[in-house]
Amino acid sequence: MSAFKPAIWPRKLRSQEWFGGNTRDNIYHRGWLKNQGHPHDLFDGRPVIGIMNTWSDLTPCNGHLRELAEKVKAGVWEAGGFPVEVPVFSASENTYRPTAMMYRNLAALAVEEAIRGQPIDGVVLLVGCDKTTPSLLMGAASVDLPTIMVSGGPMLNGYFRGERVGSGTHLWKFSEAVKAGEMTQDEFLEAEASMSRSTGTCNTMGTASTMASMMESLGMTLSGNAAIPAVDSRRRAMSQLTGRRIVQMVKDDLKPSDILTKAAFENAIRTNGAIGGSTNAVVHLLAIAGRIGVDLTLADWDRCGRDVPTVVNLMPSGEYLMEEFFYAGGLPVVLRMLGEAGKLNKDALTVSGGPIWDEVKDVRNWNDDVIRPVERALTQQGGIAVLKGNLAPKGCVLKPSAASPHLMQHRGRAVVFEDIDDYKAKINDENLDIDETCVMVMKYCGPKGYPGMAEVGNMGLPPKVLRKGITDMVRISDARMSGTAYGTVLLHTSPEAAVGGPLAVVRNGDMIEVDVANRRIHLDIPDEELQRRLAAWRPPVEPPASGYARMFHDHVEGADTGADFDFLKGCRGSAVGKDSH
Structure with a gap:
């Protein structure tokens, strides 16, 4: 290189x-x-730095970004730049309906035009909650001005009755415990107060922390950015250093296209396996790569992640939280381990202007129970598994580090939910014909089907199964799953049901085979029967009549290529039209 x-x-x-x-x-x-x-004299030719801020009162994970913006501004001023703060579209995972993912592409489009259409020489992206991170980088990549990111950081550890409480992860755990009769509703409400005890994003290795790690491993942040807690003074110091750095990046003309190479994406994929990262990273990195013009596919995810051990012992795969990860040394330790194992493209460029290996080669691991050596990894096959077969011709994904080993090879009877409403109507019915050997199947929750591809893929188990002490079953859908969730859950099944993918024609009683080791998922019916069902299939609902929902439906692509809009692929550059004034 x-x-x-x-x-x-x-x-x-x-x-x-x-x-x-x-x-x-x-x-x-x-x-x-x-x-x-x-x-x-501020207009005399010094770099104008746009600080794209996703602060919002309705995006609680990003509620402190105003403070960080002031630190970024201070750094820009110190380095001789001219900072301008720009509020941009902010979609919160926990408030936006039908799902924040539906608005990722809208946010990316808005950010792209906000950067291109205004007098900006360089960009600082202030991000936090799940979709703000990929959407802002997608937009910035499409313009390709010098860009650097700083995330808001995770919230502090939660504790309930002496137990660590991971935001999201324990929400699912406690909810299932209530259904199983192991926890009262009052206890659940008491636990609520311990889940979010400071500003910041989820304190587990959920999608927000995963995407912060992806940005650092891609080289788009200063080294160490991903794990610093939101309320730690070092988060504010890093914001100020980021402000200084972007000014020099403008002077050097160091752009995303210089950093976001195929080698960088390979580093990120391997990092995702090592940290036990969210399956959501798959659709986001595919979309970012599509914006910058890098040929990234699901096959790359499987190739690069297949033999990467999960060494970060964090919920939902492990037992610790992001605070401990930071104290242990954070992502630089993981990157060094990957480099020493020959699994890091060491020459990949970062926003520092130098190779990623220079950033991490001398760091130390301060807690080898939080960041484990390879011989004590949570799983030796931690990367995202991509399965294909007649049920998912274009692929589906599974997170092995969050799955049950005894279910990684399984054959079971399908129990089908036609959509999320059908699931909600049936799952608590004691007469539902289901046991722990079955395969739960949910349809019409993909990019077009929900719409937006909501995080409903980790279907809660039926109470009649939970009361037997069963905590996991094989679940298959075209939906996504929260990065804080766990289980043997196959997601992003492509083509999705709403476009007539094979998932749409699965029936109750069909036998389904899952073989993770051989990357196979199979609907065990004759091919002639499958083709007959597909030929008879018709869309169950009409598309939205108008508005953004109609644009989303008409232009969103499949999860296997990143669920971006077809007309937003590629880098359109920073040129603007003629001034009309």
């Missing part, structure tokens, strides 16, 4: 198209901004 060559500085910056000179248009653009009290 050839070394990055910084651009010659000084040079005319993009923002000078707006601010440089004394034409009527230049004065128009400068003059209005001066009503904020900016002196004239």
